[in-house]
Amino acid sequence: MTSMQQVNPRVLGIREPSKLQSLAACVTQEIRQGANKPFKKVIDVSSCDPHRAGMDPVSFVRQVLAVCLYPELLEDKSLPLDVRQRAQTLLGACEGRSVGSYSTTSCGLPLVQKSVAEFITSRDVGVKSRLEDIILCGGSQKAVSMVLHLMASREGRTQTGVLTPAPCPHTLPALLEMCGVKQVLYHLMEDQGWAVDLNEMQRALKAARGHCEPRAIYISNPGNPTGHVQDRETMEELIRFVAAEGLVLLAEEVYQDSVFGHDKEFLSYKKVLFDMGKELSETVELVSFHSLSSPCIGECGLRGGYMEIINMEPEVTKHLKRMLGPYTPPVLPQLALQLMVNPPTPGELSYQTYLQEILHIKTTLSQNAQRAHEFLNALPGMTCQPAMAGVFLFPCLHLPTEMIEEAKMLGVKADVLYCQRLLEEEGVCLGAGCENGQEDQNYHIRLCVLAPPDTLDQVLARLRSFHLRLLSRFP
């Protein structure tokens, strides 16, 4: 019989990713069963899930995928010609012209690998990307976990460690635990808009050695959940650091399509690395990750993503591909990825609609971020760094001492308690900062601002009611 004593010790440490989401599900269930609440519906903005929030999907993506699934629609004249042509092309890339066949190789469909490589080459002007460096898989988290699994090794003082930011994406800690990798936190500088600080990085690395064997640095740029966009200078510093310390650079760049801060632009780590000259660009090991869950496309439920692998020893890359062997990636998300990196171009029938839809999403996002930032900063006991990209705000809570004491007595973290009460009293589900590995003398909350403006307004209004009531309870 299997008991908890027999469970793999490597996975024993895994905790519930968020008890708040389970609580949100309970409250929703209570409402359905007729419970009397001061709200009709729970709004969950703890994670980024644009379509759930009510944002519309991009029509071109959905149209092409629908035709690929049901090729009889190739004859349907009510669908734009370029939609049907694209579906033809994509079907031609599938074995037996069917999305129901397995992917040819564990790295994905060559046509899609090629499109991704072309997209990267065109994005990183002057830096070529090669099809054989692209691995497609069921989402960027899946990709990250494959690389972690490859590097994970040993236990105790020689266990593989990975430096990760605090705050980090809230799904990352569980991923690291699953792979048996030790998380080593480096703190981002909140008062500098959550910038990376090299001294802090060095401190973290030094402190980690002796406790584990740090092998890689995980960077989220544009930052999840910080909304920070790194500048070239910082990135160069980091690359030199990584090179000097012989670490692997894991660059999660899922929010690359949603930079809206004034004068800010996305630079990929690959581009910056290659601009630094051959000595570095031919040696620094870099794996970058991108995903269909990126804000503009927002196809989270399809679960697709890719990684690009640079300067890894060929034998090691080969082994990584071998590890993927038993799990060829699902086909449909690969096709969606092809549409994401290769959207309609000027002159094509769907171009105008596509452009308008993307523009609408981007405008909504940037206006929401701006509005929410001002709103939150105007609340007493809350300070919020402006977001320059991505979908989250990560404001700091200055909680009354009494509430912190109360949380201690209840054996729960104060940010979690704050979110629980907000959820129970106002039906808004936020993320607690501790889920992002952010635990210091202050507390934080996480909210996704990619939602229809009236949804955001409701979230903010309910949050304010709760927050002011809370403060008035502890005058």
Added chain:
Amino acid sequence: MTSMQQVNPRVLGIREPSKLQSLAACVTQEIRQGANKPFKKVIDVSSCDPHRAGMDPVSFVRQVLAVCLYPELLEDKSLPLDVRQRAQTLLGACEGRSVGSYSTTSCGLPLVQKSVAEFITSRDVGVKSRLEDIILCGGSQKAVSMVLHLMASREGRTQTGVLTPAPCPHTLPALLEMCGVKQVLYHLMEDQGWAVDLNEMQRALKAARGHCEPRAIYISNPGNPTGHVQDRETMEELIRFVAAEGLVLLAEEVYQDSVFGHDKEFLSYKKVLFDMGKELSETVELVSFHSLSSPCIGECGLRGGYMEIINMEPEVTKHLKRMLGPYTPPVLPQLALQLMVNPPTPGELSYQTYLQEILHIKTTLSQNAQRAHEFLNALPGMTCQPAMAGVFLFPCLHLPTEMIEEAKMLGVKADVLYCQRLLEEEGVCLGAGCENGQEDQNYHIRLCVLAPPDTLDQVLARLRSFHLRLLSRFP
């Protein structure tokens, strides 16, 4: 820098799942580049991938999924009403009515869990299935690997071991290695149509103890790649054995929808277990697996599946669900699963078409299996057990001693050499028996017979040419 010395020792042992498929890709590439070959196209029947082979997908499944992806089609009167109604229902089960949203929980959409539980309840007459025992995920292999990952523990003589049949599904060995689980083989009885033999199972278990800690038995029924269908008596024997030895029963039942042998019927392990009385049905730990890749639906590329968990300690099940946390399953394959377990019913508009399509697939499969079996048995130096279910034949090769010697000299297994030559000379890609863990004094090949009849005819004709030529080389 990461070198092979630094790769996770737990994954170091993973080998290429099949070099033959890579070789097949090379040959295909050569043909594209104009190489002169005695064949125009490689036919790969080494694995089951019905749509690649040219079988048509089930229209109802594709129509509903297309509407779910592009809900504007809800208004398309050219699609049957029940298709659009079903799509409405499924969209209602998705967050924000979009397949682009994450699954609500790591176990999948409750509506789909419920449909699966109802399907099992109705299949296993009198044995109730509960929604909360159903976990949906990205394919049955993914499900198996989660359970293995949960159980995997330690190294050396205390490493977790799993008893698996020889021959076993050809994807299983790599899966076990990935999870750090030791494979312990029990041999199936070829001369009894690949039946399980309890004495052999006992021998394998006894021999394994001391080398590892056997914790579970993996059973494939109907058998992949054997086509064997277990009878109630054997299953009862096995259940008693599992109970006496305190093992977990992992029942892969992916081919449950494709039993065609005379007087044969599929019985689930759950049904048999529950018919044996409370003492066993309340204690034996059973996890059963099913998948969208099952022959009739054959949606391999979508990658969806479920597992049902019986009698696992609640804490352990909870932990398994926790492990799934970071990877909520993709939504579309869940919807496809709902369609698979809940097809159109009499009176619904799509019923007749659905019925005809499924009947066509089943008839093709059973006639192909019968024809191929007779054909192969008629070849000199080949004996083939009849398949009673599933999609594979697994004939035994009686190779000339000279060829076996030649293979030894070339440092390759004789069954692999046979398949390589067949591929190079005739453009047919079969599986080598050693990929299924089948290595004894005889050699085996694996071929999938689920393909349009004329494709199968070509495969058989080319195989005969090659085989006879080979035998004539070594008279």
